[in-house]
Amino acid sequence: MADDNAKRGARLKNDALVTWRIESFPISVSQNKLYTDRLVGILDRRIRRNPTIYSLYSRGRLVEIGSSDQGIQRLRGVVQANKKKARFDRFAVYTLAKRRHANDIEALAKRIAFPQDGSAKNFAKARNLGEVVRRDVRQWSTAETRRINRALRPMERKYAKSVRRLEKQEARLRKSYSKRIEKARDAMRQKKLRTERDKRINSLKVQRRRLQPLRNNILQRQAELRTFQNLEI
Numbered sequence: 248m249a250d251d252n253a254k255r256g257a258r259l260k261n262d263a264l265v266t267w268r269i270e271s272f273p274i275s276v277s278q279n280k281l282y283t284d285r286l287v288g289i290l291d292r293r294i295r296r297n298p299t300i301y302s303l304y305s306r307g308r309l310v311e312i313g314s315s316d317q318g319i320q321r322l323r324g325v326v327q328a329n330k331k332k333a334r335f336d337r338f339a340v341y342t343l344a345k346r347r348h349a350n351d352i353e354a355l356a357k358r359i360a361f362p363q364d365g366s367a368k369n370f371a372k373a374r375n376l377g378e379v380v381r382r383d384v385r386q387w388s389t390a391e392t393r394r395i396n397r398a399l400r401p402m403e404r405k406y407a408k409s410v411r412r413l414e415k416q417e418a419r420l421r422k423s424y425s426k427r428i429e430k431a432r433d434a435m436r437q438k439k440l441r442t443e444r445d446k447r448i449n450s451l452k453v454q455r456r457r458l459q460p461l462r463n464n465i466l467q468r469q470a471e472l473r474t475f476q477n478l479e480i
Contacts, residue, residue, distance in 0.1 A: 263344060264343060264344060264345075265341045265342065265343060265344070266297070266342050266343070266344050267293075267294070267297075267340075267341070267342040268339070268340070268341045268342075269290075269338075269339060269340045269341075270339040271304070271337050271339060272337060272338055272339065272340075273336065273337055274286075274303075274326055274329055274335055274336060274337060274338050275329070275330065275333070275336070283326060283327065283329075283330055284327075286326070287319070287323050287326055287327065290318075290319045290322070290323075290340070291318060291319055291323070294318045294319055294340070294342055295318055296317050296318045297318060297342040297343065298314070298315065298316050298317075298342065298343040298345070298346040298349040299314065299315050299318060299319060299322065299340055299341065299342050299343065299349075300312070300313075300314045300340075300341045300343065300349065300352055300353055300356065301313050301314070301315070301319070301321075301322045301325075301338060301339065301340045301341070302338065302339045302356070303325065303334075303335040303337075303338050304335060304336065304337045304338065304339075305334060305335050305336055306336065309360055310334070310335065311325075311335070312353060312356045312357050312360055312361075313325070313353060314349045314350060314352065314353035315349075316346055316349060319340065322338070322340065326338070381480050384478075384480055385480075388475045388478045391471075391475050392472060392475045392476060395468055395471055395472045395475070396472065398468060399465065399468040399469065399472065402461060402464060402465050402468070403465055405461065406458060406461050406462060406465060409458055410455070410458065413451050413454055413455050416451055417448060417451050420444065420447055420448060420451070421444070421448070424440055424441070424443070424444035427440050428440050428441065428444075
């Protein structure tokens with residue numbers, strides 16, 4: 248059993264993509280001018296000719312990604328050139344188990360870190376799934392728009408019909424009582440008619456307030472509809 252676990256552990260270790268890593272390491276030390284040259288020598292001895300991916304940082308911001316099939320060959324030139332210009336202050340190095348994917352990993356890392364500047368030539372054979380996903384999202388958005396419209400249109404018609412009915416009733420009521428008030432010569436009679444008119448108009452307003460939940464539901468569905476109509480990807 249122990250032998251099986253040992254074999255399994257060895258297999259996992261051998262299958263690892265990254266074998267060694269150095270992260271957030273200072274490129275130079277201002278108090279020691281020999282530091283950079285000594286650092287390059289130590290890295291070269293430790294990493295030897297293993298394929299590497301490296302990244303350079305300035306004040307915590309990623310500014311460059313590169314790769315090398317021959318240890319720190321490219322990184323050495325960058326670090327030594329940095330002694331004069333001081334463009335970077337820290338670096339990271341990752342050694343890879345296999346060389347054949349070094350260029351693709353570098354291109355992928357650059358594509359992720361700098362999407363506007365990256366090149367897709369390393370992924371020429373990769374199918375562009377973005378258009379497929381956009382099409383699926385558009386289909387979903389269209390289906391949701393239709394679903395909302397199917398529920399929204401009957402509610403809008405019902406609400407509009409009810410409001411028109413109440414408005415017509417109120418208009419007829421006001422017109423009818425206006426004539427009756429004009430014909431009434433007695434002031435007490437006019438006052439009584441106005442009170443009666445206002446009472447019936449308030450009754451219509453109560454009926455209109457009862458339509459508010461339907462109105463709120465319509466507004467909610469309309470907001471959902473605008474969300475899907477304005478969906479751009």
